[in-house]
Amino acid sequence: MTIETELKKISKSLSLINDSQTFNKISSTNLENIDDILNDYLPLHLKWIEKGNSWIIESLSENHQLDRQAFSQLLVGVRNLYLDLEELNDLFIEVSKELDKN
Secondary structure, eight states: OOHHHHHHHHHHHHHHHHHHOSSSOOOHHHHHHHHHIIIIIHHHHHHHHHHHHHHHHHHHHHHSSOOHHHHHHHHHHHHHHHHHHHHHHHHHHHHHHHHHOO
């Protein structure tokens, strides 16, 4: 199990939940925003983190010095991942409220 696999399952689960609801459907805007975060933004941030880690290992192995650009790449990836997970959390709260109406 990887995070990427589980993220893809979330989109599918939300679609199934929405299809099963007669009333209180999840708004298409929230579904689209969640889908964008899960399928576009989070994988991109994970690639930045992976690339930063790779550069750090390479610079320390070859030069025995930390490459500041590599560390910045890692930092930006982690920060953006955090921000998008926070946004995803807010969207899930909104979806929960939509489903709880009535």
